[in-house]
Amino acid sequence: MTSTGRSGKGEPLPEVILESGIPVEVVYGPEDPADPVSARIGAPGEFPFTRGIHPAMYRKRPWTMRQYSGFGTATDTNARFRYLINEGNTGLNVAFDLPTQCGLDSDDERARGEVGRVGMAVDTLLDMQTAFEGIDLDAITVSLTINGAAVPIMAMYFALARKRGYELSQLRGTAQNDILKEFIGRGTWIFPVEPSVKLVGDTILFCAEHCPRYSPVSVCGYHIRESGANPVQEMAYAFLIARAYADHVIGRGLEIDGFASRLSFNFDIFGKLFEQVAKFRGGRRLWARIIRDQYGAQDPRSAWLRMIAGGGGGGLTIEQPVNNIVRGAYYALISALSGTQTMALCSYDEAYTIPSEEAARISLRTMQILVEEMGLCDTVDPLGGSWLVESLTDEMERRIEACMEETAAEGGIVQQIADGVIQAKVARQAYQRERDIASGRLRKVGVNCHRVEEEHRRVELHPYDRKAAEAQCEGLNKTRATRNSGEVNAALDRLRKDAEAGANVMPAAIDAVTALATVGEVTRALRDVYGEYVERVRF
C-alpha cells in the first residue's frame, strides 16, 4: 500500500509532517484502483461512502463537539452553554426537562418534582429567548433533543430565529424529532403512532420548503441500542425508521432529493472497538445503496449517512466511576475512526447525575486531545484496508441488511413498534446482557472483574433546584397574565383546525408560540385532535 495523496477538491489543506519527518497524506489506499477492496469501499467522499462522506474529512474540519447539556431554568442553561462554548464546544445539544419533553407546562400537576430536573424547563418562547441570549445561531449549530413535543419546540426555535433576524432559509441546526424510537426507548411519546409520524412528516415538509439547511430529524439508533439492541439491530431499526419517515413524506409529494440530504442519524459508540468501527463503515455503505438504488436519489449528498456518533452511556459503570473517563476516551476514538460528523460523550458521572462542569469539561478535553495531540484528524479512514476491519465491515453491512429484511417480513417496523414487539425483543436482550454480566460471560471492569471495595464514590451530585422550579412557574403565570390571550386562542384554534384538516401544523404552531402559547397548550391542541398513545406492554 502506498499513499494516493488525494486532497479533496483541491482545497488547500493543512500539511501534516510527523515528528519523524514523514509527511502524512490525506488518505491512503492501494496503488491499483482495480484492487478488489478498493473497488468495494470506494474513495472518501465518493459513493458508497464507506470511508467517509467527505474527501478530506477531518483534515479539512474536525468533527463538531456537541456535549448534551441543560438544566434548571433557561438562565441556568444559558450560563452552561456559554461555559461550554468558551471551553471549545462547537455545537450545542439542548437537554429539556421531562415536562417539556412530554408536552406539559411547568405548573401541570404531573410536572411536580420534575421541573428543570433532567434538562432545561421551557414553557414559552421567552424561555427559548433566554436560553440562547448572546449566542450566535449562525456561528454555532444547535441540536434540540426533543421528540414528543418537537412541534412546539421546533416552532419556538424558528420563531426565535426569525425574531432575532436570521433568515430561516439560511438557518442551520438539528432537531432530534425521531418519535418512532421513543416508543422503543426514552419514552417521551405523546400521540398515537400514526399521527406521531404525520407530525414528523410536517416538520420535514416544512423544513424542505422554508429551512432547507436545517436537519429536521436525527434518527436514533442510539436509544434502541441503549434499550438492549445489538449493534446490527441498532443500525437496522434506525434505517427502517428513517425509511418510514422517508416513505411518509414521499407519499405526501416530496422528492427524495428534496430532503434526504437533511436526514441525519444518532448512533451509540460503546462496545468492541473494531465491531463499532465496522458498524459505521458498513452502515454508511448500506444506507448509500438504499438511498441511491431503492429511492433513486440523484444528488450524491442524499446518500450521505450524516451522523452524531457519541454517548456510550450503556457502557459506563456506576462502579469506579473514574474508569468511565478512560472508557469515554476509547469511545471517542471509536467515533473518530468511524468518520462521524459530530461527537458527544457521556461524562464520567453521568451514570449518577447531570454532569458537573468539571466532568463536562473532561469529556470535551477528551475529544480535543484526539484532535490536537493524537493526529486523529490527519488522515481519512485510517483503518481502511485493514483485513479485520474490511471483513467486519462487509459482514456488518450484510447482517444489518438481513435484519432489515427480516423485520420488514415480520410486519414492518412501524407495526412492530405499535404492537410492542420490538420493545419486548430488545428488553429480553437487555435481560440476557444483565445475566451475562452476572455470570461473568460478559466482562465489565469494576463490575464483575477487577472490583474494589468502594466506601464512597467520588462523584459530586447535581442538586435539584426547587427555587428554579418555583421561579419557572412564576414566570409562566406572569406570561399567561400579560400576553394577548385573544391572539393566543385564535392561533391555537387555527392549529386545531389545521390538524383536523390534515394540513401541515407547523405554520400555525409557529404563530401560536410567537403569540406566547405554551408548550402545554400547543400539545393539548394537538392532543384534542390526535388523541394519546396507549402503551401496549408485552414481554
Place this chain on the structure above:
Amino acid sequence: MSPARILIAKPGLDGHDVGARVVCLALRDAGFEVIYTGLRRTPAEIAACALEEGVDCVGLSILSGAHLVLCEELKRELAKLDLPDLPWIVGGNIPAEDREPLEAAGAAAVMPTATPLEEIVRVCRTVLESPRGGKQ
C-alpha cells in the same frame, strides 16, 4: 400456594424502562407473577392498579431523580385506598443520601442502580415474607 404478585411501576415522567423491564423478567423467572404498568403512571393510578390486581408488593422504578416526591405521593395514595401496609420498594438512580428519607417515608427496600438481579429477587422475597408483606 399461588405465586406472589408484584406490580412493577414507572411513576412520573421518566421514560427509561429498560431497568424496569429487566427486573420484571428476572422476577418472573424467579417465580413471581409480575404485572408491569408501562410508562408515565401517576402514583394514584399505580395505587389503583395495586388494589385492582390485588398485588402483594409494589416496585417503583425511577431514574429521573424525582423519587422523593413520587414516593411520598404513592404512600398517600395507598393510604387513601386503604392499603397503608402494602409494601413498596423503590429502585433506580437513587443517591446514597436519599436512602434514609425513603425508608422513613415507608419504603420496604431501596435498590439503587447496579443492584445485582439476584439481590433484587432476594430482597423482594424478604419483603414479601416480612410481617407487612402480603404473603405471610
